[in-house]
Amino acid sequence: MIKVIYIPSGNHAMALAGESLLERLHAAGAPIESVCRGNGACGTCIVEVEEGAESLSPAAPDECDMVKRRGGNDRCRLSCQAKLLSGTSGAVKLTQPVLRLARAERERAARAFQRVDWDHVESHPIFPEVFQEMGPILAGRYGSPVGEKHFFSTRAHEAIEKARQRAARAVGCAPEQILFLSGWAELALGLRILHGEGPVAGPEALFFPPMEMIVAGREILPWRFGASGVLDTDSFETSLARGASLVFCGSAIAGTGTRLPLARIAEAARRRRIPFGVDLSWSWSLEDIWQELSGAEASFVTLAPSLFGGPRGVIVLVLASGAGWPLPERGVEPALAAGAAAALEIAGAHRAAEGKRLAALRDSVESFWTEKLPGCDPWSRWAADRLPQAACLTFTAWNAEGLSSFLETAGVAVGGTFAGSRTDRVLRALGVDPLYAAGAATIWLGHENTEEEFSLGRDRILAAVKSFRAVVPTARPGLMPGTQAAAPRPATIEGELRAAYMDET
Ligand code: FES
Numbered sequence: 001m002i003k004v005i006y007i008p009s010g011n012h013a014m015a016l017a018g019e020s021l022l023e024r025l026h027a028a029g030a031p032i033e034s035v036c037r038g039n040g041a042c043g044t045c046i047v048e049v050e051e052g053a054e055s056l057s058p059a060a061p062d063e064c065d066m067v068k069r070r071g072g073n074d075r076c077r078l079s080c081q082a083k084l085l086s087g088t089s090g091a092v093k094l095t096q097p098v099l100r101l102a103r104a105e106r107e108r109a110a111r112a113f114q115r116v117d118w119d120h121v122e123s124h125p126i127f128p129e130v131f132q133e134m135g136p137i138l139a140g141r142y143g144s145p146v147g148e149k150h151f152f153s154t155r156a157h158e159a160i161e162k163a164r165q166r167a168a169r170a171v172g173c174a175p176e177q178i179l180f181l182s183g184w185a186e187l188a189l190g191l192r193i194l195h196g197e198g199p200v201a202g203p204e205a206l207f208f209p210p211m212e213m214i215v216a217g218r219e220i221l222p223w224r225f226g227a228s229g230v231l232d233t234d235s236f237e238t239s240l241a242r243g244a245s246l247v248f249c250g251s252a253i254a255g256t257g258t259r260l261p262l263a264r265i266a267e268a269a270r271r272r273r274i275p276f277g278v279d280l281s282w283s284w285s286l287e288d289i290w291q292e293l294s295g296a297e298a299s300f301v302t303l304a305p306s307l308f309g310g311p312r313g314v315i316v317l318v319l320a321s322g323a324g325w326p327l328p329e330r331g332v333e334p335a336l337a338a339g340a341a342a343a344l345e346i347a348g349a350h351r352a353a354e355g356k357r358l359a360a361l362r363d364s365v366e367s368f369w370t371e372k373l374p375g376c377d378p379w380s381r382w383a384a385d386r387l388p389q390a391a392c393l394t395f396t397a398w399n400a401e402g403l404s405s406f407l408e409t410a411g412v413a414v415g416g417t418f419a420g421s422r423t424d425r426v427l428r429a430l431g432v433d434p435l436y437a438a439g440a441a442t443i444w445l446g447h448e449n450t451e452e453e454f455s456l457g458r459d460r461i462l463a464a465v466k467s468f469r470a471v472v473p474t475a476r477p478g479l480m481p482g483t484q485a486a487a488p489r490p491a492t493i494e495g496e497l498r499a500a501y502m503d504e505t
Contacts, residue, residue, distance in 0.1 A: 002055055002084050003091040006030035017086035021047065021056070021079035021094065032096070038080035043070040045079040052092035057083040072097055116457040119413045120389065120446030126339065127309035127350065127447075133342040134311065137335040145334055159334035166341035171318055179317040180332040180340060187302065187315055240268055249278040266297050275299040281307045309350060309447065310343025311336045354447045359388035361445055365458050366391055372462055391443040403441065403464060410460045414443060 004024040005012040013028035015021075022045050025032045036042035043066045049056065056077065059067070063081045070076075076097055084092070126134075137159050143152030145160050160180065168175040181187050240247070247269045269276035276297075281304040299320050306312040314336040366378040370393075377394050404414045445454070 002052070002088060004028060004084075005091055005093045007050060007093055007095040012091075015084045015092075017084050017088075019084050021077065021082045021084075021092070024084075025079055025094065030094075032079060034080060036080075040066065040078055040081045043067070043078065046070050046072050046076055046097060047079045047082075047094040048072070048076050048097045049082075050075075050093040050095055052090060055085055055088035055090065055092055057081075057085060111456065114411065114453075114456060116412045116449075116453045116460075118443050118445060118449070118457055120444040120449075124306045124309060124312075124446060125448055126311055127343065127346060129346055130310050130339045130342045134335040134339040137338055141334065143334070145332070156334045160332065160337045163334070163337035163341040167316060167344050170341070170344040173318055174321065177319045177321060179319065180337045181315040181317055182332050182336070183313055183315060187317065237268060240272060240274070247274055247276045249276075263297070269299075270297070277302065279304070303344070305340040305343040308343040308347035310347075311339040314340050316340050316344065350447065355388040358445050358447075358449075361449070361451070361454050362388065362391045362443075365443070365454070366393060368458055369393060369462065373465055376465070389445045391445070392440070393443075394440045403439075403461075406464050407461065410464055412457045412460050414441070 001014045001016060003012050004015050004021060006025055006028055009030065011028040011030055013024045015024040020038065022032060022034055022038055025047070026034075032047065033044035034042070035044045038045070040063060046067060053075070059077060059081070063078050066078060067076045079094070141155050141159055143154075143156035145153065145156040161175075163180070164175045164178045167178045167180075171178070247265060249265065266276045277300045278298045279302045281302065297320070301318040303316040303318070304312075305314060305316060314332060369376045370378055378392065407414055
């Protein structure tokens with residue numbers, strides 16, 4: 001006798017030679033349909049043989065045709081037609097291909113709806129270890145650190161002091177050099193107070209400039225870069241001589257691979273007794289940060305712990321020793337300070353491990369699009385100082401801001417720094433054609449991005465750009481410095497692109 005086993009439920013029945021699989025499956029209680037009552041005419045009794053096919057009668061041509069029409073593979077049989085052979089023993093194990101197909105369909109549908117987050121500048125997730133540090137304070141040791149001297153306030157104050165000491169140890173400075181601020185706006189306010197000025201600009205304009213900047217009274221003086229991406233120091237000195245009151249090196253340093261000779265800038269600022277600040281949140285390792293810091297001799301250094309896997313809404317400000325800046329430290333939640341300190345402590349190890357993985361993903365996405373999309377150029381040829389998690393590309397015949405909106409509907413979140421806010425303006429300052437610069441994008445991968453998310457996002461961006469080009473077929477060669485000249489393109493299409501997407505250049 002042979003055992004007939006229905007795999008999905010594990011039910012089984014014993015069979016004699018000559019009996020059909022359908023008969024024994026029904027005896028075992030398996031839910032196999034048989035609309036034509038075993039006449040081989042409907043195909044609803046189809047099963048897939050996982051094991052024991054040699055114990056079954058061979059399939060006739062009619063059965064093979066029906067199996068094919070039902071979408072079965074070469075292991076499938078009509079269970080009403082397959083009979084147990086004599087002289088065989090052991091087991092025949094069966095399943096329903098329809099179940100497998102349903103599972104594949106469910107997986108395909110889930111994949112289609114899966115959202116991918118490539119927005120790791122705007123919304124970096126907190127490391128679980130950091131969250132653990134914050135939890136007890138959020139839940140049990142809350143209180144205002146600047147309130148009355150009551151029990152809750154004292155505990156909160158102690159939590160901040162402890163965080164200050166931890167951050168100072170991680171950074172390698174004295175605790176009194178560390179200030180926790182509740183975000184960029186508070187830092188902007190403090191600096192305005194420091195300069196005895198009214199508002200010089202909104203905080204966004206002051207601390208997230210399209211480029212590095214020099215503040216001179218109410219004026220923000222842009223710096224210029226040479227074609228190689230290195231700061232033009234002549235233009236910097238000229239701007240500085242116009243009465244600058246603050247020099248701040250911000251985010252363009254990392255997003256585009258442009259390079260700033262920090263030590264020279266710091267020296268020029270010090271000669272003129274101008275405070276020099278630098279945001280080093282973008283450096284990839286703490287070692288790099290402190291190397292740059294010691295070379296630059298900055299008056300202050302800012303670190304956004306959200307970029308280290310810490311909490312958002314807090315800025316760690318490291319002051320030069322003895323700076324005595326009159327910045328108020330107000331409104332920082334003790335839990336945020338604890339999270340920031342923890343993030344600084346663990347950032348080095350996490351980033352060292354993640355750097356290699358993310359750089360490999362980045363290289364892979366860049367070569368994928370370069371190969372599949374004519375006119376898609378990575379910046380690697382000149383922006384050699386990119387961070388490992390930043391893929392920098394230009395999609396010609398496409399405005400990157402438009403692309404980021406389109407991607408939202410395709411389930412890929414790329415965030416505000418994908419395009420527009422910085423990268424294209426920096427490229428324009430480098431002398432790149434404005435239309436080309438408008439298609440520039442930087443993709444920020446994060447520590448929790450999986451390979452699957454990576455391939456999903458990669459394919460969806462490819463599809464998005466191809467769809468757009470099918471409507472507006474203006475793909476053209478790159479216009480990066482040192483590359484081939486622009487191919488002729490229809491003026492009307494370019495005009496449409498400019499009208500639709502570009503601001504005044
Ligand atoms: S029951 Fe209809 S083909 Fe088997």
